[in-house]
Amino acid sequence: MSKLWGGRFQKSTHSLMDDFHSSISFDCRIYRQDIAGSMAHAAMLAQSGIITPQESEQIINGLKEILEDIESGRVQFSTSAEDIHMNVELLLTQKIGAVAKKLHTARSRNDQVALDVRLYLREEIDHICQLLKQLCRQLLDLAENHLDTVMPGYTHLQRAQPVTLAHHLLAYVQMFRRDLDRLADCRRRVNVLPLGAGALAGTTFPIQPELVARQLGFGALAENSLDAVSDRDFAVEFTAAAALIMVHLSRFCEEIVLWSSGEFAFVELDDAFSTGSSMMPQKKNPDAAELIRGKAGRVFGDLQALLVMLKGLPLAYNKDMQEDKEALFDAVDTVKKCLLVFTPMVGSLRFRKENMARAARGGFTNATDLADYLVGKGVPFREAHEMVGKTVLYCLQQGKALEELVLEEMRQFCPPVEQDVYQALDIANCVARRVTLNGPAPSAVRAAIERARRALE
Numbered sequence: 001m002s003k004l005w006g007g008r009f010q011k012s013t014h015s016l017m018d019d020f021h022s023s024i025s026f027d028c029r030i031y032r033q034d035i036a037g038s039m040a041h042a043a044m045l046a047q048s049g050i051i052t053p054q055e056s057e058q059i060i061n062g063l064k065e066i067l068e069d070i071e072s073g074r075v076q077f078s079t080s081a082e083d084i085h086m087n088v089e090l091l092l093t094q095k096i097g098a099v100a101k102k103l104h105t106a107r108s109r110n111d112q113v114a115l116d117v118r119l120y121l122r123e124e125i126d127h128i129c130q131l132l133k134q135l136c137r138q139l140l141d142l143a144e145n146h147l148d149t150v151m152p153g154y155t156h157l158q159r160a161q162p163v164t165l166a167h168h169l170l171a172y173v174q175m176f177r178r179d180l181d182r183l184a185d186c187r188r189r190v191n192v193l194p195l196g197a198g199a200l201a202g203t204t205f206p207i208q209p210e211l212v213a214r215q216l217g218f219g220a221l222a223e224n225s226l227d228a229v230s231d232r233d234f235a236v237e238f239t240a241a242a243a244l245i246m247v248h249l250s251r252f253c254e255e256i257v258l259w260s261s262g263e264f265a266f267v268e269l270d271d272a273f274s275t276g277s278s279m280m281p282q283k284k285n286p287d288a289a290e291l292i293r294g295k296a297g298r299v300f301g302d303l304q305a306l307l308v309m310l311k312g313l314p315l316a317y318n319k320d321m322q323e324d325k326e327a328l329f330d331a332v333d334t335v336k337k338c339l340l341v342f343t344p345m346v347g348s349l350r351f352r353k354e355n356m357a358r359a360a361r362g363g364f365t366n367a368t369d370l371a372d373y374l375v376g377k378g379v380p381f382r383e384a385h386e387m388v389g390k391t392v393l394y395c396l397q398q399g400k401a402l403e404e405l406v407l408e409e410m411r412q413f414c415p416p417v418e419q420d421v422y423q424a425l426d427i428a429n430c431v432a433r434r435v436t437l438n439g440p441a442p443s444a445v446r447a448a449i450e451r452a453r454r455a456l457e
Contacts, residue, residue: 022079023322024087026329033119034084035067037112040215041195042103048208051102059103062096063088084116085109106207108199110229110317115195117325119216121238124332125187131339132180132245133456136173138347140449143169147442150427151266151356152365159363162427165351166449167440173452175248182241190234193218197228200316230316232306235328239303242331246296249338253289256349260286265355270348273341288345292338299334302327357427364392366402366425369433370414373424377416387414 039060046056066088069075081087086109092100143166153163193216196202196209202225209221222228259266269286277283305327309320367388374384391413395402402410403425410417423429435441438448 019079023083023325024077024079024081026326027084027113027116028077028087029329030116030120030325031070031084031088032067033116033123034088034112035063036216037115037119037195037212038088038103039063040212041107043215044208044211045102045105047211048206050105050205050207055099055102058096058099059092062092062100065095066091083109083113085112106198106203106205107195108197108229110199111194111197114197114229114231115193117328118190118192118194118218118234121234121328121332122187122190124336125183125190125238128242128245128332128335128339129180129183131336131343132176132183135339135343135346136176136180136452136456138343139169139173139176140452142166142346142349143173143445143449146351146353147445148428149351149353149356150360150431152360152363153440159359159365161368162360162365162430163440164431164442164445165353165356166442166445170445170448170452172248172252176245177452177455179241179245179248182244183238186234186237186241188219189237191217191219192222192234193220194222194228194231197222197225200226200229226316230313230318230321232310232321232324235324236303236306236310239299239306239328239331242335243296243299243303245335246292246299246338249342250293250296252346253286253293253342256289256346257286257293260289264359266352266359268350268352270345270350273345273348288341292342295334295338299331302331302334361401361427364395364402366427366430367392369424369430370402370421373421374414374416379416384414 042051042056042059042063045051046053051059066075069091075091077084077087078090081090089100089103092103146165146169149165150162151165151168152159153161153168193209193213195212196207212218213221222231256267256269258264260269269284271284273286273288274284275287276285306324309323309327313320370391371381371384371388374387375381379387391402391405391410394409394413395405403422407417407419407421410421414421432441432443435444437444
């Protein structure tokens with residue numbers, strides 16, 4: 001088959017080159033965006049007096065028929081036509097004849113592909129944001145049910161201070177809200193129209209790109225034709241945001257893996273999101289969480305691939321940039337798939353509140369509260385810290401918890417203590433007194449849930 005760009009060539013491309021050069025195997029997914037962009041371009045060409053209204057109508061109707069043919073499965077894309085843009089143009093020529101050849105007036109594949117990818121990514125960002133909001137709402141619902149579920153908070157994976165499960169869940173809500181903010185900010189830079197830049201230097205035709213922008217919902221026009229066709233910052237930026245989403249999912253999944261182990265026993269996994277062993281009949285494995293944790297690496301790799309692809313490219317377009325799509329598509333697919341599994345998996349978890357409370361009472365998680373109590377009695381904090389450290393050492397030697405010491409024992413190390421110290425050491429009180437804006441007290445967490453729900457709206 002002769003190439004649409006083959007006028008100056010005397011030889012056909014090698015069959016190996018055809019296969020190596022072709023991107024239709026993966027860029028076929030942006031057929032809707034390519035057709036939408038071409039319809040808007042055809043309409044603008046007519047409005048600008050570059051083609052007739054009748055030609056524009058014929059082209060647009062032909063493109064609509066091609067869209068219907070593709071979506072009904074009647075189209076088999078051609079590798080020799082290289083990419084989705086050439087495939088659509090070839091199909092249009094077959095359908096409406098010579099007038100189809102006017103569609104590419106004042107346009108290059110360079111600005112066309114930039115347009116298609118931006119249209120595609122804009123839609124996917126909106127979809128991912130909806131999935132993130134669904135996840136946040138799921139976590140907020142869980143948090144409301146666990147305002148009083150006490151658990152240990154950890155630093156260095158060592159029990160540190162008591163918190164609540166609700167407070168712990170809200171930490172992830174904050175992460176995912178930042179992800180939403182990043183995607184919204186990224187979308188603003190995605191939503192820039194590159195069409196009109198041509199191959200790299202614009203066009204001599206009197207085009208009106210603002211008409212295309214209005215029809216396709218773009219918020220701004222690209223201001224430099226060289227940058228318009230060579231910019232893939234938006235793809236890198238999205239993939240970086242996607243990588244952070246995967247970091248947050250992976251961290252949560254790591255905790256689910258830990259919490260579902262016999263050593264923690266904080267949570268029971270639902271059978272629907274677990275698997276068994278082919279050899280060990282007793283096993284219930286957290287495979288969904290482990291797979292999400294593992295898939296984070298894919299998106300990190302996609303980000304690295306995009307950065308390396310771009311880092312040495314001179315202006316303007318280079319064929320290396322064809323490599324942007326597989327990495328971008330993979331990042332989109334992976335994040336969406338993980339969110340679709342993660343949200344119902346989290347919603348199905350059964351938390352073992354008794355085990356969490358028991359763990360919160362162990363490991364001297366109320367030691368800081370004893371130090372704070374002493375400060376309230378007039379002891380400088382650094383001295384109070386030392387007193388409590390010696391008390392903890394004594395408890396370890398005696399096999400006791402702080403609250404199990406009688407006053408006489410405690411006064412060996414902390415002379416100012418009174419009977420009210422036991423209220424200060426009570427785990428529920430330790431949590432309830434932390435009423436700062438970002439603290440774990442049920443009253444503070446309830447207010448935080450309300451703020452988060454309003455923000456998601």
